[in-house]
Amino acid sequence: xxxxxxxxxxxxxxGQTARITCGGKNIGNKNVHWYQxxxxxxxxxxxxxxxxxxxxxxxxxxxxxxxxxxTLTVSRVEAGxxxxxxxxxxxxxxxxxxxxxxxxxxxx
Amino acid sequence: EQLVESxxxxxxxGGSLRLSCAxxxxxxxxxxxxxxxxxxxxxxxxxxxxxxxxxxxxxxxSVKGRFTMSRDNAKNTVFLQMNSLRVEDTAVYYCGREPxxxxxxxxxxxxxxxxxx
Numbered sequence: 001x002x003x004x005x006x007x008x009x010x011x012x013x014x015g016q017t018a019r020i021t022c023g024g025k026n027i028g029n030k031n032v033h034w035y036q037x038x039x040x041x042x043x044x045x046x047x048x049x050x051x052x053x054x055x056x057x058x059x060x061x062x063x064x065x066x067x068x069x070x071t072l073t074v075s076r077v078e079a080g081x082x083x084x085x086x087x088x089x090x091x092x093x094x095x096x097x098x099x100x101x102x103x104x105x106x107x108x
Numbered sequence: 109e110q111l112v113e114s115x116x117x118x119x120x121x122g123g124s125l126r127l128s129c130a131x132x133x134x135x136x137x138x139x140x141x142x143x144x145x146x147x148x149x150x151x152x153x154x155x156x157x158x159x160x161x162x163x164x165x166x167x168x169x170s171v172k173g174r175f176t177m178s179r180d181n182a183k184n185t186v187f188l189q190m191n192s193l194r195v196e197d198t199a200v201y202y203c204g205r206e207p208x209x210x211x212x213x214x215x216x217x218x219x220x221x222x223x224x225x
Contacts, residue, residue: 045210096169097142097211102152
């Protein structure tokens with residue numbers, strides 16, 4: 001089955017830019033979605049179809065996808081952005097959804 | 109919109125459990141639904157997906173043959189029947205709604221399933 005690889009952690013200072021990556025074979029040919037999960041809470045969709053933001057998600061969140069890497073970029077990071085972030089794709093070969101292992105964003 | 113999961117419990121290995129997810133505040137029958145799970149301290153894992161009329165269902169390899177997802181559009185409820193439960197099935201189980209034009213855009217608050225002797 002399709003495998004998505006995420007770095008376990010990313011740390012940035014407030015006001016800086018965080019880049020959270022999601023690796024997969026030819027992932028640029030797939031649509032990537034991103035979820036944010038804070039401790040004790042359900043996941044929240046923050047990016048879909050690579051670069052579309054749901055209503056209510058700040059413009060500071062942006063997405064890209066090319067080659068073997070998709071990226072969620074959080075600009076001007078705030079303390080409230082501290083959370084786990086998961087990428088997800090649909091694997092057409094198996095007709096299964098797949099999550100990456102998650103990246104913990106720490107705001108220093 | 110609201111999704112409320114229920115049915116989580118402590119069950120012995122080899123046992124069965126049926127989870128329910130009651131939906132409200134949106135047109136249930138037009139949404140595909142999903143189940144995902146999260147073991148304590150671990151990441152999200154996709155479990156299953158069902159289409160709007162229940163005619164098409166897919167499962168993760170780890171639960172195929174043991175879990176059955178279904179829905180009752182008259183009662184705005186989706187179910188996950190879990191049989192032959194294993195210790196590694198211990199997790200919080202979340203249900204989510206999937207609109208026609210986006211991935212899951214809303215998840216319930218989850219229900220805890222603990223498989224232990």
